[in-house]
Amino acid sequence: MRKIILLSLLLWGISFTASAQADSTMKEYVGKYLFPEGSPVTEIDVILENGALSMASAVGTSSLEKTAEDVFTITQFQGTATFKRNEDKKIIGVSINAMGYSLEGTKQETVNTTTVKILNLLKSELEEKNNTINALLNLLNTSK
DSSP states (O other): OHHHHHHHHHHHHHHHHHHHHHHHHHHTTOEEEEOOTTSSOSEEEEEEETTEEEEEETTEEEEEEEEETTEEEEGGGTEEEEEEEOTTSOEEEEEEEETTEEEEEEEOOOOOHHHHHHHHHHHHHHHHHHHHHHHHHHHHHHTO
């Protein structure tokens, strides 16, 4: 009985780890991809929900099914999405071939919200110090 319980826990742990690794790998593709002006779509959002990738744009949404490394079938539009990587293996763009169109998109860099908050806080502090300095300068100028 103990062996069955241990084996069950071991199998559950392996499947949980494999699932977490798959989600982690799929997160690389998530983001906003921008396309040149005049393209049938100007941007596409790649979304990860419940371990599955999908693509959303102004023309519709489609699930993505992985067929090879960095290559996915765009199921609702009978096409393919091939994600591009740089020399550091980071996803930097996507090439889409669907319904007679061939599109090249660039992944938009996301800004860490914590970084934005810190920069805004620093900006506020600098503005406050600048106001204090200006007030002191005005006081010195009026006392002359």
